[in-house]
Structures are given as C-alpha cells and as structure tokens.
Amino acid sequence: MPTGLAISDLIARRVTRRTALAAVLLVLCGLTLALGYANKARCAGAPFTADGRSTVFDVTKDSDVCYSDIQFLWLGRDINEHVFPYVHGGITDDGTLVGGAVEYPVLSGALMWLGALGADNDAEFLRHSALLLAPFALLTAWMLARLAGPAALLWAAGPPLVLYAFHNWELPVVCTAVAAVYVVATWTRYSLRTRGVVAAVLLGLGFCLKLYPGIFVLPLLAYVLTGGVERDREDTGLDVRGALLTAGAAIGTVIAVNLPFALAGYEGWRASITFQQLRQADITTNSIWYWGLRPLFGPDTQSEAVFQQVVSIASPTLVLTAFALAMWLGWKRYLATKVFPWVGVSGAMLCGFLLFHKVHSPQYTLWLVPFLVLLEVPWAAIAAYFVADAALGIGVFRYFYALGSGLPWENMEKVVQFGVWGRAVLLVALFFLFLRARPRGFRPVPPPVPRFAPGALISVG
Secondary structure, three states, X not given: OOOHHHHHHHHHHHHHHHHHHHHHHHHHHHHHHXXXXXXXXXXXXXXXOOOOOEHHHHHHOOXXXXXXXXXXXXXXXXXOOOOOOOOOOEXXXXXXXXXXXXXXXXXXXXXXXXXXXXXXXXXXXXXXXXXXXXXXXXXXXXXXXXXXXXXXXXXXXXXHHHHHOOOOOOHXXXXXXXXXXXXXXXXXXXXXXXXXXXXXXXXXXXXXXXXHHHHHHHHHHHHHHOOOOOOOOOOOOOOHHHHHHHHHHHHHHHHHHHHHHHHHOHHHHHHHHHHHHXXXXXXXXXXXXXXXXXXXXXXXXXXXXXXXXXXXXXXXXXXXXXXXXXXXXXXXXHXXXXXXXXXXXXXXXXXXXXXXXXXXXXXXXXXXHHHHHHEOOOHHHHHHHHHHHHHHHHHHHHHHHHHHHOOOOHHHHHHHHHHHHHHXXXXXXXXXXXXXXXXXXXXXXXXXXXXXXXXXXXXXX
C-alpha cells in the first residue's frame, strides 16, 4: 500500500504533467484561432463602401464560406456609428431593430460595442473583436486541459474552433460554462456551497451573454442539494440552504447585470427579447422544424403562418420536456450512485435545446464541444458529429450561394439535409450518452488517503 509521501509525489507529478499539457494546448489553441481568423478575414478588406463595408463581403461570403455574423452586423445595428447598445434602441412593428438595439443579451451587446471602438470599417471590427474574444478561447482550453487532459484537443485544435471561433460572440459564453464546471470540480479547498455559489454566478454571467448556461443552474442546484461527491453514502440529508443560496446567486447575478440596462433604456433592452420571440423557423435556422415539418404544409402564406404557430408551441414544449426528462433520469442515477451527474445532465439538457429549438445556428457546436471533452462518450460519435456539423457549417453557405446565383443547388441541399438530420440523430444519442458518461479525465476531488494506511498521517500537500 502506498504511503502518504508516495501519494503526494504521485499527485505532484500528475499536476506537473497537466500543467505542461495545458501549456502545449494553449499554443495549439492560439494557432487554431489564428487559422479561424484568417478564414473569416478572407471576406474583409479594402476597398470599402462609404459606410465601411468591405465590397468583397457581399461577393464572397457564401461562395468562399467566409461569412461571419461579426462582420455582417457591422451594419444594421448602429455598431458602425458606435452607439452604445440598448439605451436608445427599440424594435419596429415589423421586427427591425433600431437605435442601437441588438438581438443578444446585454453582455454580448457590450462586447460588440467594445469590439467596434476605434474601428472605421468591418475589417477592423472583425480584427478588434477577434482580439477581444480570443482570450476566452485560450482560457477555456486551459481549463479543459486541466480537467480532461489530452481530450481538450477537441476544443483547442478541433474543426469547430476554425469554423466558428469568430463567426459570432460565442467564446465568452462557452468560457463561463466551462469555468463553472472547473470551479465545482477543482476548488475543493472550499465547501460545496461556496463552489456552487461561485459557479452559479458564472452561469448567471453566461445567461447574460447567450442565455443557454442558465439551463445548467437547475442540475447544479440538484448537485449542491444532494451534497456532490463529498457526501458520505450513508448521509441522506439534503442541503436545502446550499441549493437556495446557489439559486439566489444565479438570479441575483442576472438581475444585477440586466437592471442597469433595463432602467437606462427599457425599450432597447426589451427589444432583444422581442426579436427572438418574433424570429421564425425559416431556411436560415437550420432546424428540424424547417427541414422536417415545413414540407408538410402548403406553399401559401396562410400555411406558412400556421406552420410558424405550430412551431411556436411545439418547440418550447419539447425543449422543456427534454429538460424534465434529463433531470428525472439524472435523479434516478443519483438514487443508484448517490452522486447527481450535474455535468452530464447539463449536457443532455443542451442536446434537447439544440435539437428542438427553432433556431440552430452552426456556431452552436461550440457550446457542445466542452461536453464532448469532459465526458466519456465514444470517439466514433464525436467524429460523426464533427462530420455532420462540417456538412452543415460549410454546406449551408454553398447552398445559399447556389440559390442566389442560379447555379444547380440540389446536391448542396442534400449536403445541408445530411448535416441537419445527422446532427439531430446524434443529439438524441448524446442526450442519453451524457447522462451515463463518466468524467473523461478529471475527478471532482482527489482520492482520499485510507484512514489507517501506513503513512496516512504524512501531509500530502
């Protein structure tokens, strides 16, 4: 049986290896980010129009697959006018955002404004935004490497980061979600209550960036409520106070961040919510609703209206049903193992959201990748998902180009459908795989030293 000193040496060596691996992955992630920026920058550069739009953007954004929402939204949201978002904005009856309102939660809007500072055209806006966003990707790579070891390569050097790192403002929100897991899993010198509160604050900040981390608060509450992995298996008590503190931290964070914007310009703040409520499941949303349900309705305007009404009811209903199913299955696993699988349940809830939400933008893959890193799911499933994602993430722009230019589009439509349905099938599979998966490389707390083992009284640092 190993002594306490031997265990200490083993832990130290393991920490050193993880630190070295994290350093290597940071370098690889930096190179991947540079490649991702170079890919998007093909659409940006002189000559510019009077309002700072690269003339090449409208010519090549679809044909060369270098489109990004960052560059596109230089115009149309008063970003080029350097208007601070939300405060003076609003939304018209036909759903057009005006006066500095943007369609994203307030922290993403603030990042958009910061990225535009000092920029006079969309190329500079893209470059400034990339410099602003890149540190979040690097921090995410570092945390994933510390948590999951070599599997973090899926994030640091995977195709999704090349395709989507600078497609939209996803990197900060992914960072907050991963940071929440990192805090709960590694800050073991602090109580679970404390870690739960800090993680809830991070998820609240994520909600103020892109909403989706807010759904992870519920499984985090269950984890804190049931005592995590530290609780003795014979202890059946529930930490209600800890769960309430965690919930309060998440809610308080969301209120504290949003309240100043709502008070300064309620109409502009509310416009972002109204915009998403009005958004329809159309050809740009890449959802199963458009490609699966829409063909069942007629081509006329009335049929389109009925289709959108059905989606507006069915989509949130099925999303909430998926959330409830994930929590129920997670609770059953808790009853069997005495540990609530909060990371796995969070991943399953995300799969349900991605599958049934009326909008599934290509860059949402970045939300899913950390769960593929953190949880032991089959490598074949991961490879298959990346293939389906690339088919959609690349094929949809070539499809739009073919439609707009009058070229044959039938083959590209098949590629898009392969991506949509391949991804949908894999999201169903991952929903259940996540719920039963073990952590890929990390353990939430170090293995305890046997109480009466020789050398157990020697400090392990």
